[in-house]
Amino acid sequence: EPEVTQTPSHQVTQMGQEVILRCVPISNHLYFYWYRQILGQKVEFLVSFYNNEISEKSEIFDDQFSVERPDGSNFTLKIRSTKLEDSAMYFCASSERQGNNSPLHFGNGTRLTVT
Amino acid sequence: ILNVEQSPQSLHVQEGDSTNFTCSFPSSNFYALHWYRWETAKSPEALFVMTLNGDEKKKGRISATLNTKEGYSYLYIKGSQPEDSATYLCVGYYGGSQGNLIFGKGTKLSVKP
Secondary structure (H helix, E strand, O other), X not given: OOOOEEEOOEEEEOOOOOEEEEEEOOOXXXXXXXXXXXXXXXXXXXXXXXXXXXXXXXXXXXXXXXXXXXXXXXXXXXXXXOXXXXXXXXXXXXXXXXXXXXOOEEOOOEEEEEO | OOOOEEEOOEEEEEOOOOEEEEEEOOOOOEEEEEEEEEXXXXXXXXXXXXXXXXXXXXXXXXXXXXXXXXXXXXXXXXOOOHHHOEEEEEEEEEOOOHHHEEEOOOEEEEEEO
16 A cells, blocks of 8 residues: 655754755645644644645744655655754655545654754 | 544553543534544554544444534444554544644553453
C-alpha cells in the first residue's frame, strides 16, 4: 500500500540554524499538510498546500516557516531560524481530495530537537 | 477556539474485554469526524470518516457512532486484543479548508494479555 515517507526521522539542530524537513506524499494525492506535536501536547495544524500554493495556515506558521513542492514528488517544510520551542514531532500528511470525506495519510514523522 | 475533547485519557483493559471511549466536539460549522489509530513509533492510520448524524461505521471489531446534534462520537472495540493497544485520535473537521482539522488529545488504550 502506498505510504507517505518523511526524512530524516530525527534531526538535531542548534538554535538559529535553518532546517528542512522532507516528505514524499502519496503520488496521486493532491492535498498536502504539515502538523506538529510538541511532547505531551495535542497535534497542531501548521499548513495545507494545494495546487502549488498554501491554502491555509495556522498562527504557528509565521514568517520563519515556509513550504515548497520543488518537484513532482517532494514536499518540504523549512524553518529559517530555529527556536527552542520548535522542538517537536513534525508530521507530513496527504489526502486524495479536500475536505470532510477524505482521510489523511500520515508519514512517520520527523523528531526535531533544537538545542 | 474550537476544542475536541477525548475521554478517558488512558484506559487499561484485559484481553477479551469490550471497551468504548468518547469524543466530544463543537457542533457548529461541523463537517466531519475522523478517527485515527496511532501505534507507538508509527504514523496515525485512518479508521473512520463520518459526516452524517446517526452515522455508524464498522471495521472488524471496531465500530464508531456519530451524533452531530449533541456533538459526540463513540468508538467501540469488541473483544479487545493486545494488538489493539494504541492511541485513538479523534479529529473534527470544520468549515473552510482542510486546515480546520482540530485534533483531540487521544485515548491511549493498553490491552493486557
